[in-house]
Amino acid sequence: MSATSLNTVPFVSVDHMMKLVLEIGIEPFLKGLAERIEADFRRWPQFDKRERVPCHSAEGVIELMPTSDGTLYGFKYVNGHPKNMKEGRQTVTGFGVLADVHNGYPLMFSEMTLLTALRTAATSAVAAKHLARKNARTMAIIGNGAQSEFQAMAFKALMGIDHLRLYDIDPVATEKCRQNLSGFGFTITACKTAEEAVEGADIITTVTADKRYATILNDNMAGPGVHINAVGGDSPGKTELSRDILLRSDIFVEYPPQTRIEGEIQQLDADAPVTELWQVIAGEAEGRKSERAITLFDSVGFATEDFSALAYVYDLARKTGHYVDLDMVADPDEPRDLFGMLLRADKTLKAA
Amino acid sequence: MSATSLNTVPFVSVDHMMKLVLEIGIEPFLKGLAERIEADFRRWPQFDKRERVPCHSAEGVIELMPTSDGTLYGFKYVNGHPKNMKEGRQTVTGFGVLADVHNGYPLMFSEMTLLTALRTAATSAVAAKHLARKNARTMAIIGNGAQSEFQAMAFKALMGIDHLRLYDIDPVATEKCRQNLSGFGFTITACKTAEEAVEGADIITTVTADKRYATILNDNMAGPGVHINAVGGDSPGKTELSRDILLRSDIFVEYPPQTRIEGEIQQLDADAPVTELWQVIAGEAEGRKSERAITLFDSVGFATEDFSALAYVYDLARKTGHYVDLDMVADPDEPRDLFGMLLRADKTLKAA
Numbered sequence: 001m002s003a004t005s006l007n008t009v010p011f012v013s014v015d016h017m018m019k020l021v022l023e024i025g026i027e028p029f030l031k032g033l034a035e036r037i038e039a040d041f042r043r044w045p046q047f048d049k050r051e052r053v054p055c056h057s058a059e060g061v062i063e064l065m066p067t068s069d070g071t072l073y074g075f076k077y078v079n080g081h082p083k084n085m086k087e088g089r090q091t092v093t094g095f096g097v098l099a100d101v102h103n104g105y106p107l108m109f110s111e112m113t114l115l116t117a118l119r120t121a122a123t124s125a126v127a128a129k130h131l132a133r134k135n136a137r138t139m140a141i142i143g144n145g146a147q148s149e150f151q152a153m154a155f156k157a158l159m160g161i162d163h164l165r166l167y168d169i170d171p172v173a174t175e176k177c178r179q180n181l182s183g184f185g186f187t188i189t190a191c192k193t194a195e196e197a198v199e200g201a202d203i204i205t206t207v208t209a210d211k212r213y214a215t216i217l218n219d220n221m222a223g224p225g226v227h228i229n230a231v232g233g234d235s236p237g238k239t240e241l242s243r244d245i246l247l248r249s250d251i252f253v254e255y256p257p258q259t260r261i262e263g264e265i266q267q268l269d270a271d272a273p274v275t276e277l278w279q280v281i282a283g284e285a286e287g288r289k290s291e292r293a294i295t296l297f298d299s300v301g302f303a304t305e306d307f308s309a310l311a312y313v314y315d316l317a318r319k320t321g322h323y324v325d326l327d328m329v330a331d332p333d334e335p336r337d338l339f340g341m342l343l344r345a346d347k348t349l350k351a352a
Numbered sequence: 353m354s355a356t357s358l359n360t361v362p363f364v365s366v367d368h369m370m371k372l373v374l375e376i377g378i379e380p381f382l383k384g385l386a387e388r389i390e391a392d393f394r395r396w397p398q399f400d401k402r403e404r405v406p407c408h409s410a411e412g413v414i415e416l417m418p419t420s421d422g423t424l425y426g427f428k429y430v431n432g433h434p435k436n437m438k439e440g441r442q443t444v445t446g447f448g449v450l451a452d453v454h455n456g457y458p459l460m461f462s463e464m465t466l467l468t469a470l471r472t473a474a475t476s477a478v479a480a481k482h483l484a485r486k487n488a489r490t491m492a493i494i495g496n497g498a499q500s501e502f503q504a505m506a507f508k509a510l511m512g513i514d515h516l517r518l519y520d521i522d523p524v525a526t527e528k529c530r531q532n533l534s535g536f537g538f539t540i541t542a543c544k545t546a547e548e549a550v551e552g553a554d555i556i557t558t559v560t561a562d563k564r565y566a567t568i569l570n571d572n573m574a575g576p577g578v579h580i581n582a583v584g585g586d587s588p589g590k591t592e593l594s595r596d597i598l599l600r601s602d603i604f605v606e607y608p609p610q611t612r613i614e615g616e617i618q619q620l621d622a623d624a625p626v627t628e629l630w631q632v633i634a635g636e637a638e639g640r641k642s643e644r645a646i647t648l649f650d651s652v653g654f655a656t657e658d659f660s661a662l663a664y665v666y667d668l669a670r671k672t673g674h675y676v677d678l679d680m681v682a683d684p685d686e687p688r689d690l691f692g693m694l695l696r697a698d699k700t701l702k703a704a
Contacts (some may be wrong), residue, residue: 006441007366013679014359018697026694039423053405055420062425064416068407072415077427077449079456085687089358089455093681097429103410103441104431117690148682149691173688180691201665326678327365329445330465332498335437336525338469339501339532342378345370 007331012110016322044278067303074307119309121154127297132227136202143167143208144177160287167197219244224292249296359683364462368674386474396630419655426659471661473506479649484579488554495560496520496529519549571596576644599646
């Protein structure tokens, strides 16, 4: 990432991202990412925030998620197409850009399919660190798709979770999750029902992918003291929890205007009380009120988390060298001479 | 652009874009682009439209401009930083993505600094084709920066403009513009004042870059029958024309909610009458009412024009081969096995 060439922008490909994460180590990477996300939540008022900018279709949604802290600007492009899996494609893919607010030039272009999975898991673990019971060891994961292992690893790295209870409507997904996590020191129980999975769980993570109102978690499945990490319900019409659970829970959200549209709380009145996660992290609001309280992190994913992830990867890419420079910005010798640059290219081509 | 590899996305770099434009030819490229822009204006109601999504700072603005026709989705990232020039950078740079609405996957990633200059010029020429007097031959260009030559070439390609009267506050810019255009069959007059430049002009193009209210064109400079192509005023607080000219003109705009914030008409009341350009193109509204009317295209640039440009380049890139494939989308063998892909990469790296 040379500072002298104005026209090139470092690009972190999928291959680079994998190498970068593996060089740092999955758990250390998640820990560092969680620290960055937590630090940015702590300075929440500094960010320029808005709901994501969606383009809905019958099959799914494409979203842009921009934010800025006044010095850096970041945005993510992300899609959500539940039926993609049947065509051999990812349900969620993404890429993003970090830019310099001072001159508007991009600083880095990065894949964000892997990075979104990592940042979503790291954010969940940051929330649980502040909301779950301190002695939590066992987590149920309902929905064992692409996001499930990342959740497990982040909760291990931040919370010391080492017992997993897995359930998916498709046993093949559960087996894939179990096998992928087999070398990381978890005690894993594959369960036949969601009811079985939540037995004895301190934390319940729901991370299913259907784009519809579904009830993955019934009211009787949320016992006293549990922390619910609701990750899968993240667009209008897509929820995972019974409304009754919401009424019994202390609810924590990222950015209320967005979560009221997309989160579990779209099932509640528009003025239903919620606490902003950043306030808990910054010490401005109470998190867990008692050992018997049910806490719920109604996660939908917010732009600041992607910003944190991009800034984190920007530092690591420079350290590790896992990127390639792209010829992305036109850079004539004289800035006003864009057309002249084109003419000179013509001469060069004709001379060649 | 192979259809079989789900993980790669064609990338059109600045170098590719120059080669692509030069292979097609600058005028034919602009003509084809204008046809595409015009065709998309004609089916305007099919597009999902919104004001651009800005992030303002003291030095400039970073904007995202998304739109979709229900089949394709496109967005542009663009900055506007007037002071960049002094640091040897472009005032406006950009890049964009075309994606498939059906599955949310990106189809193409492209530089858009050059492409924005081309599409802005093509849009101006499309508007003038419908609004200027048919016998127009002479155009004044006030502001001879990066956009000026593109405007001249597009007006030549679409309107047969072959007389140019150039003025810039900096004579060096005028000389640069004159030299760059010297081989294209124009009769060019370099002028010492804006007043001199507009003498006898059928079309006046204003394309200056200052981020402030300025009066490039005074009331007495707009004679009967002239078409004004106001390109430079494109953000809150940045205008180029005297309010009195606006009051004497028939005003045509791209997307009223955006133009009322950013265009020359921010100087008028919020309900001042304007005509949408697409309606003129689609035959639903009158354009020029008489030979003596003053028509004004209050151009700020709209997302559909970038969409048209991306779709146009997507076709041409496949035809010419001027692109490279980027490893931009994570593509595990089994879509739910993103984590497994990471683990397998680890094995491969350790075996190597």
